[in-house]
Amino acid sequence: MTMYAALLRGINVSGHKKVPMAELRTLLTELGHGDVRTHLQSGNAVFSSASDDENALAAELERAIEKRFGFPVPCLVRDGAYLEAVAAACPFPATELEGRQLHITYYGQPVDAERFAGIDPAAFLPEEFRLGDRALYLYAPDGLGRSRLAEALSRPSLTKGVIATSRNWNTVVKLVEMTAPTGTADDGART
Known part of the structure; x- marks a missing residue:
């Protein structure tokens, strides 16, 4: 299992595109991911997955968010090793x-x-x-x-x-x- 961060763009800003973090955690769990946690209210979630395809994980999350909340949210998914290397x-x-x-x-x-x-x-x-x-x-x-x-x-x-x-x-x-x-x-x- 690989640990990933999902970086959601433009949510919970000035009351627009509200995505409660508890609901985001539930959504990620429903998608079959483990070790789901969030950080702050600005669209940061971490999870574990057996997948090695960041783009597929991001696309799946984007579809699920739009279906659940009714608006599109661009998402990036990056694994922990990448985040560490960038830092x-x-x-x-x-x-x-x-x-x-x-x-x-x-x-x-x-x-x-x-x-x-x-x-x-x-x-x-x-x-x-x-x-x-x-x-x-x-x-x-x-x-x-x-x-x-x-x-x-x-x-x-x-x-x-x-x-x-x-x-x-x-x-x-x-x-x-x-x-x-x-x-x-x-x-x-x-x-």
Whole structure:
């Protein structure tokens, strides 16, 4: 069995697309997954599965959510080893920063530097970004809500045709812990 994280995009924001975490845990269990847990209310779930196909797991979850809740929710599914590798590859000094200052945007497919060629990095300093494997690392010293670079990176022309969802560093670390083979971290939300 492999531990996975499901990253749901755009739920429970300003009262829109409400997906209660208890119902998400129930849904994942009904789909046959084990060790189901959630983290926060923003669409983070972990589960175990015998499947080795992240895309199939994401598609299955998207269909089930739309059937249960009546609206589409883009989902990414990544295994624990991948999440750990992405966190370990962070080009910024994560241990020296507050969790709100560092974010990872996970993408549904690889994105190349060409997509972001129109962004002048010097215009946004001290904010910075770096590309990784199906991920973008964003350093925003004043947090995401005040980040001009985050706004620029989320323009429809840059995100067209790809699923993208961001998590702050605290959530990144928590999901790595929750999908670790020992599964030691737990927020108490388990089915």
